[in-house]
Amino acid sequence: MAVTPALTLYILGAGVIAGAFGATLGLGGGIFLVPFLNLALGLPIGAAAAISLITVIATSSSVSAARTGQRLINLRLGMSLEVATAAGSLAGGITAQLLSEDTVRRMFAAVMAIIAVLMLRTLDQRDTFTGTAVDPGLLGGRYDDQQSGGLVTYRVKRLPLALVASFVAGNVSALLGIGGGVIKVPVLNAWCGIPLRAAAATSAFMIGVTATAGAIIYYGNGQIVPALAAAGVLGVQVGSWLGLRIGERASNRALKIFMGIVMLAIAGIMAFRGR
Amino acid sequence: MTTSHSRDQRLERIIGGILRLGVATSSVLLAIGLAWSIRRPASGVAGTLMSAGLLILMATPVTRVAASVVEYAVERDSVFVVLTSIVLLEIVGGVIAALVFHQRL
Numbered sequence: 001m002a003v004t005p006a007l008t009l010y011i012l013g014a015g016v017i018a019g020a021f022g023a024t025l026g027l028g029g030g031i032f033l034v035p036f037l038n039l040a041l042g043l044p045i046g047a048a049a050a051i052s053l054i055t056v057i058a059t060s061s062s063v064s065a066a067r068t069g070q071r072l073i074n075l076r077l078g079m080s081l082e083v084a085t086a087a088g089s090l091a092g093g094i095t096a097q098l099l100s101e102d103t104v105r106r107m108f109a110a111v112m113a114i115i116a117v118l119m120l121r122t123l124d125q126r127d128t129f130t131g132t133a134v135d136p137g138l139l140g141g142r143y144d145d146q147q148s149g150g151l152v153t154y155r156v157k158r159l160p161l162a163l164v165a166s167f168v169a170g171n172v173s174a175l176l177g178i179g180g181g182v183i184k185v186p187v188l189n190a191w192c193g194i195p196l197r198a199a200a201a202t203s204a205f206m207i208g209v210t211a212t213a214g215a216i217i218y219y220g221n222g223q224i225v226p227a228l229a230a231a232g233v234l235g236v237q238v239g240s241w242l243g244l245r246i247g248e249r250a251s252n253r254a255l256k257i258f259m260g261i262v263m264l265a266i267a268g269i270m271a272f273r274g275r
Numbered sequence: 276m277t278t279s280h281s282r283d284q285r286l287e288r289i290i291g292g293i294l295r296l297g298v299a300t301s302s303v304l305l306a307i308g309l310a311w312s313i314r315r316p317a318s319g320v321a322g323t324l325m326s327a328g329l330l331i332l333m334a335t336p337v338t339r340v341a342a343s344v345v346e347y348a349v350e351r352d353s354v355f356v357v358l359t360s361i362v363l364l365e366i367v368g369g370v371i372a373a374l375v376f377h378q379r380l
Contacts, residue, residue, distance in 0.1 A: 068291030220373020
């Protein structure tokens with residue numbers, strides 16, 4: 001595919017839109033960027049996933065840099081689970097080189113549909129954290145919650161489950177070019193005793209390393225065109241910045257319903273359209 | 276407990292600095308390179324700037340893992356030295372896999 005100024009500008013624009021929706025919905029930009037690059041611009045799914053992974057590294061790094069100092073990111077938990085996400089990512093990056101274009105696209109469609117359904121089912125996202133731990137233990141954490149106005153202390157339960165979810169998230173991330181937070185965060189919150197905000201911040205922190213482990217494979221194999229990846233990164237950075245500002249004012253519920261339906265439609269197109 | 280907390284906060288500050296520097300440097304290089312490539316598509320300089328930006332971006336999380344290995348080693352926290360070192364090795368595994376697929380090995 002020829003790299004023209006027009007193509008880079010399309011990707012820049014797509015990055016802004018994907019980044020804005022991703023930040024507003026808390027999903028990350030990859031889930032929207034990959035189908036656009038593949039369906040609208042005709043990039044092979046591997047190249048689309050590769051560009052998206054690079055944008056995921058940038059988003060994770062800038063979001064986490066802004067969050068350091070609030071103690072929301074649980075460093076010890078994050079670094080423990082990274083052992084599993086990076087392994088999953090490595091495996092996913094290798095499998096991506098071996099699977100056919102059609103297979104990967106159908107897998108993306110399936111994951112996108114699942115994420116859409118999960119989002120529609122949890123429109124009023126509740127924090128299932130109920131613990132009142134006194135001692136956070138080796139991997140737990142403690143942070144000042146501005147919303148409830150108190151010090152929140154939690155312990156980590158069911159670590160093996162958290163590791164399995166992290167491995168799966170890493171695998172899906174490298175294979176499909178998404179961050180994988182949509183897989184980890186609900187598990188960490190619902191079953192491992194971690195408050196939603198801490199789970200989301202820790203997941204976003206881990207995603208940079210996870211995406212890098214996968215992106216390196218695509219990069220080394222020559223599947224990343226610098227100009228297209230640069231356009232994607234800059235677009236998504238601008239888009240998430242905008243999304244975080246617009247998102248606070250927009251009605252989240254209506255937007256989630258609308259985007260959930262859009263995602264199901266895109267998933268359908270990706271699953272059934274042979275290229 | 277208090278000391279391990281203050282150490283964690285120190286590591287958090289170091290990591291914040293690394294991430295901020297990495298994203299800022301790579302974004303500037305990518306933006307200049309991209310603008311250049313749009314004005315002069317055949318330019319080799321633009322490609323070099325963008326490749327450097329992408330490499331710095333990918334090196335950013337790796338650097339923060341490496342910094343964590345050092346910090347935990349200073350704290351004599353052997354469990355986390357091992358865990359963070361495994362993560363580094365997995366990333367090295369990615370580099371090796373890439374070279375194998377590219378048939379350079």
